[in-house]
Structures are given as structure tokens and as C-alpha cells.
Amino acid sequence: MSSLQAYSTWVFDCDGVLLHSNRVKTDAFYRAAEPYGTDKARALVDYHISNGGISRYIKFRTFLSDIVGREQVDEEELDTLLQCYAGYVWEGLLSCEVAQGLERLRALTPRSSWLVVSGGDQAELRAVFSERGLAEYFDGGIYGSPDTKDEILLRAIQSGVLRKPALFLGDSRYDIEAATRAGLDFVFLRRWSESDHDFAGALLKLEGIDSVVSLIEQKGG
Secondary structure, eight states: OOTGGGOSEEEEOSBTTTBSOHHHHHHHHHHHHGGGOHHHHHHHHHHHHHTTTSOHHHHHHHIIIIISOOSSOOHHHHHHHHHHHHHHHHHHHHHSOBOTTHHHHHHHOTTSEEEEEEEEEHHHHHHHHHHTTOGGGOTTEEEEETSOHHHHHHHHHHHTSSOSSEEEEESSHHHHHHHHHHTOEEEEEOTTOOOOOOOTTOSEEESSHHHHHHHHHSTTO
16 A cells, blocks of 8 residues: 555545636636726736635625725625626536546545545536536545635534545645645645645645556555
């Protein structure tokens, strides 16, 4: 057994880790905000990229308050933006590339529990994973916003769903920060990441899921 196979729980971010969907989300943020002007749409995209892993609910609320300049955020206006964004995202999530090696990694970690902990909308995530035949891999559950990753991880630990030692595979600064706060080791997957964070505290820095598989299959991986 490799050292990675000894982890009781594997936690996966979705966008940029399991699915090649970071660009899908980035484009959807721009398109949803474009009616407010291209400058404001670009500002939202910059904020989104700098805050990877944070939920859409927080990002659009910040967009309206800080970028558009609303003194008080109108909930109907916020809901309209969220619905517009969700419509743009759905098609992309159903068609984007799935990480290579996922099925093999599941076979290599039969005694480990798998969870998805994402900044994406929870209902949307579960529908997409079911539609694409991926839900069966994640016996520990598929979790997302509006709860934050910190809230999800804490609840999973307290309920016993997340057993340590545990490993978090992510691609954003928020991923490694949330993992560290929860006491999880972290693996940075760079292939689809949009982050310029240095991930100095990561246990490993690898290309993608297929790289994790290769490492396990090598002696002493």
C-alpha cells in the first residue's frame, strides 16, 4: 500500500480538479454581469479568479455591493443574476472534460471514503454528477454552496463522515486554506487551475488526477 492509499478519506474540489470547468464558470460570470457593462463584468471575473472556491452567492453579492455600488443589495436583482449564471453554467458542466484516471483512482483506494466539497451550488453539483455517472464514486457525499467549504468540512468531521487522516485535492488558495483549517493534508493539482498562489504548504504539487494515479502505482508512491 502506498502512503496515499493510507488516507481514510479523500476530499475533492470539483472545478479544476474533477471537471475541466473553471473556464465554464469564468465565462458564465462574465456573461451574467455583461448587462452592467464590460468593465464591471471584467471586474467580476477578476474577483472570481482571485477568490476561487468561494460560492457564487458571495461573489454576486459582492459584485452588486462593491463593483456596481449598490448601497443595499436587492434580493430580486441578486436572484436574477444567480439564475442567469446557473443557466450559462449548466450546459458547460454537462459537456466539459472529466479528469482522466478517476475510475482507476477509485479502484486503487477501495477502503477510503470519497467526498466532493465544492464552492459550486450543491443541488447543481449533485444533478451534474448523477447525469454524468460520477456520483457513484463519492460514497461520502457531494457537498457545495450555499454552505462554505469550512462549514461543510466541519460538519463532515463532526458527523463522522470525514475520518482522518484525510487528504484534500484542490486547485485554489481557498482550498488549501480550508484544508489546513480542518486539519487535512493538501495536494495541489495545477493542470486546470487559474490560481497564481504558490501553495507552499501543499503535501504534493501534481498535474492532475492521472498524476496521483501514477504516483500510487509507482513503488513507494
